Amino acid sequence: MSFDDELDELKAREEKARAMGGPDRLARRDAQGVLNARSRIDALIDPGSWVETGLLAVSSIVPEDRDRTPADGKVAGFAKLDGRMVGVVSNDFTTKGASSSATNMKKIGHVKRVATERGFPLVFFGESSGARMPDNMGAKGMGTNLGNDPQQYIRTRRTPWAAAVLGQCYGSSAWYTCLADFAVMRKGAIMAVASPGLASFAIGQKVEAEDLGGWKLHSEVSGLVDRVAESDEEALDEIKRFMSYMPSHCNEVPPRAPVPAGSDDGAKRILDILPESRKRGYDVRKIIQCLADTDSFFEFKPRFGRTAVTGLARLGGRSVGFIASNPMGKAGALDVAGCEKATRFTVLCDSFNLPLILLVDTPGFVIGIEGEKQKAPGKIMNFMQALQMCTMPKLSVIMRKSYGQAYLNMGGGRNSDDVAAWPTAEVSFMDAHFATEIVTWGQQVSEADKQEIRDRMEKDSSAYGLAEIFAVQAVISPADTRRYLIQQLEIHELRMSGGIGEHRMAGWPTTY
Amino acid sequence: MATTQVTSEVIGSVWKIEKAEGDAVAEGELIMILESMKMEIPVEAPVAGTLAAIKVKPEESVEEDQVLCLIES
Numbered sequence: 001m002s003f004d005d006e007l008d009e010l011k012a013r014e015e016k017a018r019a020m021g022g023p024d025r026l027a028r029r030d031a032q033g034v035l036n037a038r039s040r041i042d043a044l045i046d047p048g049s050w051v052e053t054g055l056l057a058v059s060s061i062v063p064e065d066r067d068r069t070p071a072d073g074k075v076a077g078f079a080k081l082d083g084r085m086v087g088v089v090s091n092d093f094t095t096k097g098a099s100s101s102a103t104n105m106k107k108i109g110h111v112k113r114v115a116t117e118r119g120f121p122l123v124f125f126g127e128s129s130g131a132r133m134p135d136n137m138g139a140k141g142m143g144t145n146l147g148n149d150p151q152q153y154i155r156t157r158r159t160p161w162a163a164a165v166l167g168q169c170y171g172s173s174a175w176y177t178c179l180a181d182f183a184v185m186r187k188g189a190i191m192a193v194a195s196p197g198l199a200s201f202a203i204g205q206k207v208e209a210e211d212l213g214g215w216k217l218h219s220e221v222s223g224l225v226d227r228v229a230e231s232d233e234e235a236l237d238e239i240k241r242f243m244s245y246m247p248s249h250c251n252e253v254p255p256r257a258p259v260p261a262g263s264d265d266g267a268k269r270i271l272d273i274l275p276e277s278r279k280r281g282y283d284v285r286k287i288i289q290c291l292a293d294t295d296s297f298f299e300f301k302p303r304f305g306r307t308a309v310t311g312l313a314r315l316g317g318r319s320v321g322f323i324a325s326n327p328m329g330k331a332g333a334l335d336v337a338g339c340e341k342a343t344r345f346t347v348l349c350d351s352f353n354l355p356l357i358l359l360v361d362t363p364g365f366v367i368g369i370e371g372e373k374q375k376a377p378g379k380i381m382n383f384m385q386a387l388q389m390c391t392m393p394k395l396s397v398i399m400r401k402s403y404g405q406a407y408l409n410m411g412g413g414r415n416s417d418d419v420a421a422w423p424t425a426e427v428s429f430m431d432a433h434f435a436t437e438i439v440t441w442g443q444q445v446s447e448a449d450k451q452e453i454r455d456r457m458e459k460d461s462s463a464y465g466l467a468e469i470f471a472v473q474a475v476i477s478p479a480d481t482r483r484y485l486i487q488q489l490e491i492h493e494l495r496m497s498g499g500i501g502e503h504r505m506a507g508w509p510t511t512y
Numbered sequence: 513m514a515t516t517q518v519t520s521e522v523i524g525s526v527w528k529i530e531k532a533e534g535d536a537v538a539e540g541e542l543i544m545i546l547e548s549m550k551m552e553i554p555v556e557a558p559v560a561g562t563l564a565a566i567k568v569k570p571e572e573s574v575e576e577d578q579v580l581c582l583i584e585s
Binding site for chain 1: 521522545548549550551552553554
């Protein structure tokens with residue numbers, strides 16, 4: 001029995017769906033050096049591993065759209081990434097601007113549900129114009145399409161999510177980017193609640209797209225993206241790199257990687273980076289690079305909240321997260337953006353079983369009117385609560401200054417499982433210079449007496465003072481710090497749970 | 513010949529300039545020191561090359577991301 005007609009029809013329908021918005025639109029993208037929805041998937045995944053879902057889905061609301069909505073504008077499916085299963089949703093902007101419709105939202109929901117329930121990560125390629133009109137217009141549109149998935153925007157961090165902003169991202173592309181654990185943005189792409197055109201029509205605000213939602217805004221001011229890429233290909237590589245540090249799901253430990261040759265050599269260079277003068281700044285990222293396995297440091301939000309540095313790395317082949325205050329940014333005094341960045345990163349690490357390493361050189365929190373207007377006390381407590389809620393191993397190294405509440409936020413006292421200090425450490429409620437001015441406020445005190453008070457305060461702030469009362473568990477040479485961290489990671493391994501934390505912040509927001 | 517802009521990481525002022533226009537600089541070599549929040553912030557050469565221009569003077573206030581000097585390499 002022959003089924004040639006039926007099989008020919010299936011083949012024709014599949015080919016039409018894979019053709020997306022047609023050769024002309026695809027050619028225009030090629031000419032601009034921008035990948036399309038399907039070539040993006042090909043560039044991300046292991047060759048030959050693609051399993052599509054919903055290939056033959058089309059618009060179901062407007063009958064005349066049935067033949068011009070291949071895959072209904074959102075390509076969805078499953079694939080292997082470096083040998084591990086991932087779910088992928090790739091917006092096809094050549095088909096009705098990849099706008100959200102009744103059918104394609106069901107496709108997204110399916111991939112999300114399968115990935116979450118079966119335990120593998122999700123990748124979103126954002127490039128969409130928002131809700132499809134007229135599908136979503138009127139009471140019937142709203143009642144039929146939007147709001148019918150009570151799980152649509154719940155982020156429970158069961159599995160890692162990564163998102164790439166690769167074009168115009170309004171509506172769902174923006175929402176999913178903001179819900180993801182990791183977001184990369186290609187230069188030239190735009191992410192906003194609504195388009196510049198709508199902003200112009202609705203509120204009369206004439207804005208340039210870059211000002212409304214360009215890469216500079218989101219990498220430096222809003223902090224909504226973690227990395228910036230020059231091209232689609234580079235953005236996809238960033239997602240691959242992020243995933244290499246992550247477990248497939250929250251009940252799995254992150255994959256171990258081989259330790260590159262020469263990884264133990266860097267720690268010796270720390271003494272050349274750390275200035276002799278306590279007043280001299282340095283870039284703490286150089287210290288992290290000396291401590292981590294060679295070339296393994298993957299920084300998050302390098303241009304946002306620069307008083308703090310956050311990033312994934314490996315130590316002895318294990319995935320870890322680093323949070324460090326950076327004396328190059330506001331002398332290392334943590335500001336609101338720095339606290340937001342540290343909080344979000346702590347939640348990420350705790351949710352996916354990544355131990356946390358804190359490197360401390362901070363004179364405290366930034367004080368003053370600007371910070372208070374931005375809710376500084378609340379941000380400091382968000383960060384503090386996140387650290388205390390975190391059930392993954394936490395190791396803290398006091399490199400130089402650690403003052404006041406920031407001492408606690410950066411893992412001092414019992415806020416880490418083990419705290420080490422370098423001989424250069426100084427810990428107190430505040431810098432001796434300011435403390436002397438406060439305790440002598442309004443009194444006639446000679447400069448010589450003030451100096452004596454300052455000297456006494458500084459002496460009492462030493463690493464050895466901390467060691468004597470077991471407020472630090474060890475005083476170590478900077479050159480021994482990598483070895484110390486690797487040993488402590490082994491000691492504090494969560495043996496009772498097989499390396500799995502309690503994930504008490506899994507439902508915390510993804511933006512602060 | 514590529515020109516690299518060296519920018520300020522911080523809001524502060526220029527404390528000391530250690531190099532002169534025309535000097536050769538190695539990657540990581542100190543060019544100038546800024547002062548911000550009572551801290552000395554070193555400005556190091558991100559690439560090796562020749563210091564083509566110095567755009568600031570000692571005691572001048574600088575903004576975050578302000579161009580401090582140019583290196584040609």
